[in-house]
Structure formats: structure tokens, C-alpha cells
Amino acid sequence: MKLRNNGNLLAVFAFTFWGLLPLYFSLLSSADVFEILAVRIIFSVPIMLLAMHFMAATHTPIKTLLADKKSLFLCFLAGLCGLISLWAFTEASSRGDVLAASLGYFINPLCSIALAVAILGERLSWAKKTAVVLAVLGISYQVYSYGELPWLSLIMAGAFAVYGLIKKYIKFDSFMSITIEVILLMPLALIYMGWLYFSGESDFFSTTSAQQLLYIGMAPAVLAPMILFSFAVDRASLSSIGLTQYIEPSLQFLIAVLIFGEVFDQVKLISFGFIWLGLVFCILEATKVIKSKKRVLN
Incomplete structure (x- = not known):
């Protein structure tokens, strides 16, 4: 079986790459976070266009894409939410607070559950209700002990949960959606990089070639797991990927x-x-659902 056809294995690779990203971010710990994100967006565009070409992704006519203004607008909103989440993740990783990043991604599924109830009107199982209550208790204890909310973790988790919710309403496939997101965000990134360059405050344009390569490498480092995940979603059940x-x-x-x-x-x-x-509790419940579905199929 070809690797790209094995959805579960692709998901494992995707989340493993994401999990290792703090090691890469630590190499740019002294860089400006916003400049890191701007460079990432700019170089993501050609990478995604090349990936679509060589991986034979679905090619939707430009005229069709432009006609669906709602999906284009939602792609822009999704891109902003993804960027906010990535900002919080990069900020935590670059300042040596990877535990905050870890907490954010542990909280993320619970934020998605809360949005599903509030926006989509879904009903919670006992396991999910228990998980949400325990998460609130855990965060409340941290607030009580430290006297402040774990803002980066909450921003990261909340923004990514909203990103996932918005994607449900976009009619383009996930691969095309990611490409459009970075294309729509690129003008903002170019304006920011131009301002840094002409003000003489850019680290990217003044640093060494090796450091510039690290900046540019952020694009494939972040996109690789996203591409793998987009293939995984199309080739495996969401419950098993979850x-x-x-x-x-x-x-x-x-x-x-x-x-x-x-x-x-x-x-x-x-x-x-x-x-x-x-x-x-959520994992045990999901495992039980997967096993019951397998029995039905068999």
C-alpha cells in the first residue's frame, strides 16, 4: 500500500512533525515572531502551488474559485485564525515556554467540543462532558495558583478550534483551501516585510545566509504536516485520526x-x-466507537 493511501499512518507522521516543531523554532529564538510568520506565509505560496502540481491535487478552474466569494472570504478568516494560533505557538516556543504550547494542543479538542455545542448544536456524551468539566477545573487551578490565565495556551487552542469550525463551511477541498489561505494572507505579509526592510528593522534582510535559510525553512516545516494531514483526512475516519x-x-x-x-x-x-x-475518557469513548463500527462492517 502506498504511503499516501494509508490515512492513519499519514496522520501519525503529520502529528509527529507538528510535535517536533519546537526544536526547529528554538533555532530562531531571537528572531521577531511576526517576521517569522510573514516569511513563512510568503514562501508557503510557491511551495503549495508546486505541491498541488506534483501531487496531482484537484485543480478547480480559477473562474469557479472566484465565483464562490463566500468560501474565499471564509478561507481568509480561516487563514487569520490559523495565523493567530501559529503566532501563539511560535511565541511560546521561541521564548522557551513549550509547555504552554503543549497545554494549548491538549486543550484544543475540548475547545472544538465547546464550539460544536455552542455553534452546531451538538449534544455531548458523558465522556465529553466529563472532559470539559475536568479541563475547566485544571485551568481554574492554574489561574488560582499563578494568578493569571494561561493566555498563550488558550489563544492557541481557541483560534485553532475556530479554524477547524470555519473549514467545515468552505466548499473547496482541504488542499486547495490551504493554498488559498496563504495566497490571501501574502499581501499582508509582503506589506509587513516591506515596512521592516525600509525602516531598517528587518532581521531577515540583515542576518546571515544560514539564518535566512532557517527563516525560509519555516514554510516547508509547517506545511509538510498540514499537507500530510490533508491527505490523512481524505483517507481515514476522523475518529481514528482524532x-x-x-x-x-x-x-x-x-x-x-x-x-x-x-x-x-x-x-x-x-x-x-x-x-x-x-x-x-474521550480516548476510551472514541476507541469504543471505532471497535463497534468495525464489528458492524465485519
Whole structure:
């Protein structure tokens, strides 16, 4: 079986790449976060266009794309939400707070659940209700102990959950949607880079060639897992892919504690513990659903 046809394996690779991204971001720890994101967007456009060509992705006529103004607008909104989430992730990773990034992605499924109830009117199972309550308790304990909300984690999780919700209403396929998102955001990125260049505040234009390559490498580093994930969604059930998503924050957690030596104190242990316990309930429920579907198919 070809790799690109194995949805579950593709999802594992995608979330593994995402989980390892803090290691790459640490190489640009002194760079301006907004400049990192701007360069990433600019170089993402040619990469996505080449990927669409060589991977034989669905080619929708330009006229058809331009006619669907609603989907184009939603692509722009989705791109902004994805950019906000990536900003929070990059900010956390570059300033040595990978635990915040890990917490954000552990919270993300629970934010998606909350949006599904509030916007889509979905009903929660007992496992999901329990997970949401435990997550609220975990975050509340952290707020009580530290005296502040884990803003980066919440922004990262909330923005990415909204990104996923918006994508449900876009009529283009996921691959085309990602391409349009970066194309629509590119003018903003070019304006920002132009302002930095003419004001003499750009690190990208004044740094070494090696550092510039690290900036440019951000584009494929972020896009590679997104492309793999887009193929995975088309080739595997969302329930099975949903179980693999915890690879990402788990890897980030291990990187934060074992490689970067971030402090994992008692407060974070209890806070993460509440959230982990809730996710265990969700995983057990999802596993049960997958097994029951297999029995029906057999």
C-alpha cells in the first residue's frame, strides 16, 4: 500500500512533525515572531502551488474559485485564525515556554467540543462532558495558583478550534483551501516585510545566509504536516485520526521537560492531570466507537 493511501499512518507522521516543531523554532529564538510568520506565509505560496502540481491535487478552474466569494472570504478568516494560533505557538516556543504550547494542543479538542455545542448544536456524551468539566477545573487551578490565565495556551487552542469550525463551511477541498489561505494572507505579509526592510528593522534582510535559510525553512516545516494531514483526512475516519492528534502535544511536553529543561511544578502537574484525565475518557469513548463500527462492517 502506498504511503499516501494509508490515512492513519499519514496522520501519525503529520502529528509527529507538528510535535517536533519546537526544536526547529528554538533555532530562531531571537528572531521577531511576526517576521517569522510573514516569511513563512510568503514562501508557503510557491511551495503549495508546486505541491498541488506534483501531487496531482484537484485543480478547480480559477473562474469557479472566484465565483464562490463566500468560501474565499471564509478561507481568509480561516487563514487569520490559523495565523493567530501559529503566532501563539511560535511565541511560546521561541521564548522557551513549550509547555504552554503543549497545554494549548491538549486543550484544543475540548475547545472544538465547546464550539460544536455552542455553534452546531451538538449534544455531548458523558465522556465529553466529563472532559470539559475536568479541563475547566485544571485551568481554574492554574489561574488560582499563578494568578493569571494561561493566555498563550488558550489563544492557541481557541483560534485553532475556530479554524477547524470555519473549514467545515468552505466548499473547496482541504488542499486547495490551504493554498488559498496563504495566497490571501501574502499581501499582508509582503506589506509587513516591506515596512521592516525600509525602516531598517528587518532581521531577515540583515542576518546571515544560514539564518535566512532557517527563516525560509519555516514554510516547508509547517506545511509538510498540514499537507500530510490533508491527505490523512481524505483517507481515514476522523475518529481514528482524532486519537493520533495527542501525539503532538505529548511530544511537545516531553521536549519541554526532557530537552529544554522547563519547570514542571506541582501546579502544572495537577492542572495537566485534570486535562489528561478528561482526555482519557474521550480516548476510551472514541476507541469504543471505532471497535463497534468495525464489528458492524465485519
